[in-house]
Amino acid sequence: MSQKSILEWFTRIQLQTLFYLRSFKDTYHKTSKMSTPEELIDVEVCKNIATIQKESGLNQTDFAAKCKVSQKTINHVINMKQNARIDLIKAIVKEFGVSSQWLLFTKGQKYKKDEPKTSILSDLTELKTHVLALEKHRKFTDNLIKKLYAEVRGQQA
Numbered sequence: 079m080s081q082k083s084i085l086e087w088f089t090r091i092q093l094q095t096l097f098y099l100r101s102f103k104d105t106y107h108k109t110s111k112m113s114t115p116e117e118l119i120d121v122e123v124c125k126n127i128a129t130i131q132k133e134s135g136l137n138q139t140d141f142a143a144k145c146k147v148s149q150k151t152i153n154h155v156i157n158m159k160q161n162a163r164i165d166l167i168k169a170i171v172k173e174f175g176v177s178s179q180w181l182l183f184t185k186g187q188k189y190k191k192d193e194p195k196t197s198i199l200s201d202l203t204e205l206k207t208h209v210l211a212l213e214k215h216r217k218f219t220d221n222l223i224k225k226l227y228a229e230v231r232g233q234q235a
Contacts, residue, residue: 095205095211120161122184123167124155124157124158124162126181126182127152127155127166130170130176131152145170145173146165167182175190176189
Protein backbone atom coordinates (compact mmCIF):
# COMPACT_ATOMS: atom_id res chain seq x y z
CA MET A 79 0.00 0.00 0.00
CA SER A 80 1.50 3.32 -1.04
CA GLN A 81 1.94 6.24 1.32
CA LYS A 82 -0.67 8.21 -0.66
CA SER A 83 -3.30 5.48 -0.32
CA ILE A 84 -2.51 5.15 3.40
CA LEU A 85 -3.01 8.90 3.83
CA GLU A 86 -6.28 8.78 1.86
CA TRP A 87 -7.45 5.88 4.01
CA PHE A 88 -6.43 7.71 7.17
CA THR A 89 -8.23 10.88 6.08
CA ARG A 90 -11.40 8.92 5.36
CA ILE A 91 -11.23 7.18 8.76
CA GLN A 92 -10.50 10.45 10.55
CA LEU A 93 -13.45 12.18 8.87
CA GLN A 94 -15.76 9.30 9.74
CA THR A 95 -14.52 9.39 13.33
CA LEU A 96 -15.05 13.13 13.64
CA PHE A 97 -18.46 12.86 12.01
CA TYR A 98 -19.36 10.05 14.41
CA LEU A 99 -18.34 12.17 17.40
CA ARG A 100 -20.42 15.05 16.05
CA SER A 101 -23.37 12.67 15.45
CA PHE A 102 -22.94 11.31 18.97
CA LYS A 103 -23.40 14.83 20.31
CA ASP A 104 -26.61 15.15 18.26
CA THR A 105 -27.84 11.75 19.48
CA TYR A 106 -27.19 12.75 23.08
CA HIS A 107 -29.22 15.92 22.60
CA LYS A 108 -32.04 13.94 20.97
CA THR A 109 -32.28 11.68 24.01
CA SER A 110 -32.22 14.58 26.44
CA LYS A 111 -35.01 17.06 27.15
CA MET A 112 -34.20 19.05 23.99
CA SER A 113 -36.61 17.85 21.33
CA THR A 114 -37.52 20.66 18.96
CA PRO A 115 -35.98 20.43 15.46
CA GLU A 116 -34.30 23.84 15.78
CA GLU A 117 -32.30 22.59 18.76
CA LEU A 118 -31.05 19.56 16.81
CA ILE A 119 -29.51 21.59 14.00
CA ASP A 120 -25.76 21.90 14.42
CA VAL A 121 -25.54 25.66 14.06
CA GLU A 122 -21.74 25.70 14.33
CA VAL A 123 -21.23 23.41 11.33
CA CYS A 124 -23.88 25.23 9.28
CA LYS A 125 -22.21 28.58 9.96
CA ASN A 126 -18.80 27.17 9.06
CA ILE A 127 -20.12 25.86 5.74
CA ALA A 128 -21.70 29.26 5.04
CA THR A 129 -18.33 30.89 5.79
CA ILE A 130 -16.51 28.60 3.36
CA GLN A 131 -19.13 29.22 0.67
CA LYS A 132 -18.80 33.00 1.07
CA GLU A 133 -14.99 32.90 1.15
CA SER A 134 -14.92 30.76 -1.99
CA GLY A 135 -16.69 33.53 -3.91
CA LEU A 136 -19.10 30.98 -5.37
CA ASN A 137 -22.85 31.32 -5.34
CA GLN A 138 -24.86 28.49 -3.77
CA THR A 139 -25.47 26.78 -7.12
CA ASP A 140 -21.77 26.69 -8.07
CA PHE A 141 -20.73 25.75 -4.53
CA ALA A 142 -23.24 22.89 -4.56
CA ALA A 143 -21.99 21.69 -7.95
CA LYS A 144 -18.41 21.66 -6.71
CA CYS A 145 -19.51 19.66 -3.64
CA LYS A 146 -21.64 17.32 -5.82
CA VAL A 147 -24.87 18.03 -3.93
CA SER A 148 -28.00 19.92 -4.90
CA GLN A 149 -28.34 23.67 -4.48
CA LYS A 150 -31.36 22.94 -2.28
CA THR A 151 -29.16 20.94 0.10
CA ILE A 152 -26.63 23.77 0.38
CA ASN A 153 -29.44 26.27 0.90
CA HIS A 154 -31.01 24.19 3.66
CA VAL A 155 -27.68 23.65 5.44
CA ILE A 156 -26.64 27.31 5.23
CA ASN A 157 -30.09 28.45 6.39
CA MET A 158 -29.98 25.90 9.22
CA LYS A 159 -32.95 23.87 8.07
CA GLN A 160 -30.96 20.63 8.01
CA ASN A 161 -27.61 19.29 9.18
CA ALA A 162 -24.79 18.62 6.76
CA ARG A 163 -24.35 14.97 5.83
CA ILE A 164 -20.96 13.28 5.78
CA ASP A 165 -20.76 13.33 1.96
CA LEU A 166 -21.03 17.13 2.01
CA ILE A 167 -18.45 17.42 4.81
CA LYS A 168 -16.02 15.18 2.87
CA ALA A 169 -16.55 17.16 -0.34
CA ILE A 170 -15.87 20.50 1.36
CA VAL A 171 -12.74 19.15 3.03
CA LYS A 172 -11.49 17.75 -0.28
CA GLU A 173 -12.53 20.53 -2.68
CA PHE A 174 -11.71 23.57 -0.56
CA GLY A 175 -8.81 22.27 1.56
CA VAL A 176 -10.68 22.94 4.79
CA SER A 177 -9.60 21.26 8.01
CA SER A 178 -12.20 18.76 9.18
CA GLN A 179 -11.45 19.75 12.80
CA TRP A 180 -12.32 23.35 12.02
CA LEU A 181 -15.37 22.51 9.90
CA LEU A 182 -16.93 20.26 12.54
CA PHE A 183 -15.69 21.81 15.79
CA THR A 184 -14.30 25.28 14.85
CA LYS A 185 -10.97 24.25 16.36
CA GLY A 186 -7.53 24.69 14.90
CA GLN A 187 -6.69 26.28 11.59
CA LYS A 188 -9.43 26.74 9.03
CA TYR A 189 -7.40 25.49 6.07
CA LYS A 190 -5.07 22.54 5.89
CA LYS A 191 -1.41 23.37 5.57
CA ASP A 192 -0.03 23.00 2.05
CA GLU A 193 3.13 21.30 3.25
CA PRO A 194 3.28 17.55 2.60
CA LYS A 195 2.87 15.04 5.39
CA THR A 196 6.30 13.87 6.51
CA SER A 197 5.33 11.38 9.16
CA ILE A 198 2.48 8.91 9.13
CA LEU A 199 3.36 8.07 12.73
CA SER A 200 1.89 11.32 14.06
CA ASP A 201 -1.25 10.73 11.99
CA LEU A 202 -1.60 7.20 13.35
CA THR A 203 -1.15 8.50 16.88
CA GLU A 204 -3.94 11.01 16.27
CA LEU A 205 -6.13 8.25 14.82
CA LYS A 206 -5.50 6.13 17.92
CA THR A 207 -6.66 9.05 20.08
CA HIS A 208 -9.89 9.34 18.07
CA VAL A 209 -10.51 5.59 18.24
CA LEU A 210 -10.05 5.63 22.02
CA ALA A 211 -12.48 8.56 22.24
CA LEU A 212 -14.99 6.60 20.16
CA GLU A 213 -14.69 3.66 22.52
CA LYS A 214 -15.29 5.95 25.50
CA HIS A 215 -18.38 7.43 23.83
CA ARG A 216 -19.62 3.97 22.85
CA LYS A 217 -19.54 2.90 26.50
CA PHE A 218 -21.40 6.08 27.47
CA THR A 219 -23.99 5.47 24.74
CA ASP A 220 -24.45 1.85 25.82
CA ASN A 221 -25.02 2.96 29.42
CA LEU A 222 -27.43 5.69 28.30
CA ILE A 223 -29.44 3.19 26.25
CA LYS A 224 -29.57 0.77 29.19
CA LYS A 225 -30.72 3.56 31.49
CA LEU A 226 -33.42 4.75 29.07
CA TYR A 227 -34.56 1.16 28.51
CA ALA A 228 -34.83 0.62 32.26
CA GLU A 229 -36.84 3.84 32.63
CA VAL A 230 -39.23 2.83 29.84
CA ARG A 231 -39.68 -0.65 31.32
CA GLY A 232 -40.30 0.93 34.75
CA GLN A 233 -43.01 3.20 33.30
CA GLN A 234 -44.72 0.29 31.54
CA ALA A 235 -44.94 -1.78 34.71
